[in-house]
Amino acid sequence: MDGRPLLLYPSLRMPSQFDVAIIGGGPAGSVAGSVLARYGRSVVIFEREKFPRFQVGESTIPASLDTLQRIGVKEKIDQAGFLTKDGGEIVSACGGARAKFFFRNALNPRWKTAYQIDRMTFDDILLRHAQSSGCEVREETRVESVEFSADGVALHCKGSPTPTRAAYVIDCSGRSSLLANRFRLKESFPHLKKFSVYSYYQRNSKSNDPEDGYTRMIRGNDAWFWVIPIADGKISVGVVMDLERFNQLKLSPEEALNRTIEEQPEVRKWVENTTRYMPVFATADFSYAVRQLTGERWILAGDAAGFIDPVFSSGIYIAxxxxxxxxxxxxxxLTDPGQTGVAYRRYERAVQKRLASYLKLSSAWYTKEFIEIFLHPREMLNMVAIVNSVLGGNPPRTLRERLVMALFYFLVYLQGRTGKLVPQLTFQPEAPRAEEIGARI
Ligand SMILES: Cc1cc2nc3c(=O)[nH]c(=O)nc-3n(C[C@H](O)[C@H](O)[C@H](O)COP(=O)(O)OP(=O)(O)OC[C@H]3O[C@@H](n4cnc5c(N)ncnc54)[C@H](O)[C@@H]3O)c2cc1C
Known part of the structure; x- marks a missing residue:
């Protein structure tokens, strides 16, 4: 023995080719890569698809804009021609109540608008930006496994006989969650086992609606719908329901989408006079948390670190x-390995805090009383602005903000117990009148 430590994986004693390897070139991977490359770190991003690739999720919130500006990509996004998003509207399917929220009405808003994006273009801009910042991007390269040792990682890719070595790996593989699955770190939420069916529609004539840029969430009895306008008269429309409910329908995804839209006048009016230009997609979007986001030589980001129901458009922001x-x-x-523990703890706290904030909101969304309170806003203690800020991606910062949010959830609880704080809603659209049915036949 020459006194050197025994090697866990002899092959890994070769020097690392990269400081960091990233699995996945979605928003999380591209942003992580851009940040590191701008610090002069050597980075490789593995992406199994060829970009631009399809991805669902068109509605964004303003909280991402600071990051996009810091990494120098905001200007490219501004020039891409995405629709400006001022806020959203929540509507009860019975039609009786609706409430808009505007990002400009949040508490001290730094950004008053966000974007309604076409993900193919948006994700492609981010990945190309990572590349031009200095990352090596290997598309159509699927990472199949990762080997860990004391001094680095080796990534084995499909079709490649030799592994790629790096000092650290960031798993940004989205909901495939390569590492969280391998380490069995995922925890699902039984009350958020949801199923989405969605597609994309082209308006047949130009809309003059000044409120075209809003995300609309229409809350039905056992399902909710999104209507998200994208640029050039395109609209994304989807329905989210319990998986069990979808199975009971015994319909194909296309039939289920058509049927559920047809039953909801508040949704139907958005797809009248449009032509569907994409297939109907179906996705099980089960929310899950991940117990641990960092470990020896690895870190998780984006959906690979946790996924919360898409109702409040939080996914891209969290990514x-x-x-x-x-x-x-x-x-x-990489600068000071002695700080790893502190840096990892800080990361876990910051990301888990944001995921928890959206988990609470999304869980509340599926209760009747939350929608009833939300659709009858009453100004007190600046509550509307504080709730707006939280929806915009800013968890409460001060004690006062935390107390006001706690009061908001207390009002929701009281409404659930008494049903007397604000008018109750049925979420059931009125049956169409005979002449309306006649007009549609
Ligand atoms: C029905 C639905 C609607 C949604 N709507 C919205 C919305 O309106 N607004 C919003 O903000 N969010 C929405 N989301 C969530 C949003 O789409 C995600 O949160 C977001 O895409 C996460 O980004 P990411 O970079 O973590 O993962 P992804 O965008 O999924 O990117 C991961 C990338 O990793 C690649 N990859 C995976 N495995 C491997 C591997 N082994 N090797 C190499 N590459 C790999 C994939 O090809 C992919 O390109 C929605 C989600 C669903 C399911």
Whole structure:
């Protein structure tokens, strides 16, 4: 023996080819890569698809804009011609109540608008930006497994006989969650086992609606719908329901989408006079948390670190936020490995806090009383602005904000117990009158 430590994986004693390897070139991976490359770190991004690739999720919130500006990509996004999003509207399917929320009415808003995006273009801009920032991007390259050792990682890719070595790996593989699955870290939420069916429609004539840029969430009895306008008269429309309910329908995804839209006048009016230009997609979008986001030589970001129901458009924001934080964290760890524990703890706290905030909101969304309170806003203690801020991606910062949010959830609880704080809603559309049915036949 020459006194050197025994090697766990002899093949890994070769020097790392990269400081960081990233699995997945979605928003989380592209942002993490851009951050690290801008610090001069050597980064490789593995992406199994060829970009631009399809991905669902068109509605964004303003909280991502600071990161996009910091990594120098915001200007490219501004020039891409996406629709400006001022806020959203929540509507009860019975038609009796609706409430708009505007990002400009949040507490001290830094950004008053966000974007309604076409994901193919948006994700492609982010990945190309990572490339032009200095990342090596290997598309159509699927990572199949990761080997860990004391001094690095080796990534084995489909079709490649030799592994790629890096000092650290960031798993940004989205809901495939390569590492969280391998380490069995995922925990699902039984009350959020949802199923989505969705597609894309082209308006047949130009709309003059000044409120075209809003995301609309229409809450039915056992399902809710999104209507998201995208640029050039395109609209994304989807329905989310319990998986069990979808199975009971015994319909194909296309039949289920058509049937559920047809039953909801508040949704139907958006697809009248449009032509569907994409197939109908179906996705099980089960929310899940991940118990641990960091470990020896690895870190998780984006959907790979947790996925919360899409109702409040939080996914892209969490991906961009955690992508930036993961990049910052590994940059500081590469500079000073002695700080790993502190840096990892800080990362876990920041990301889990945001996921928890959206988990609470999304769980509340599926209760009748939350919608009833939300659709009858009453101004007190600046509650509307504070709730708006939380929806915009800013968890309560001060004690006062935390207390006001606690009061908001208390009012929701009281409404659930008494049903007397605000008018109750049925979420059931009125049966169409005979002449309306005649007009549609
Ligand atoms: C029905 C539905 C509607 C949604 N609507 C919205 C919305 O309106 N607004 C919003 O903000 N969010 C929405 N989301 C969530 C949003 O789409 C995601 O949160 C977001 O895409 C997460 O980004 P990401 O980079 O973590 O993962 P992804 O965008 O999924 O990117 C992961 C990438 O990793 C690649 N990959 C996976 N495995 C491997 C591998 N082994 N090797 C190499 N590459 C790999 C994939 O090809 C993919 O390109 C919605 C989600 C669903 C299911």
């Amino acid at each position: 961009i936020y955690s992508g930036e934080k993961a990049g910052e964290t590994l940059n500081s760890v």
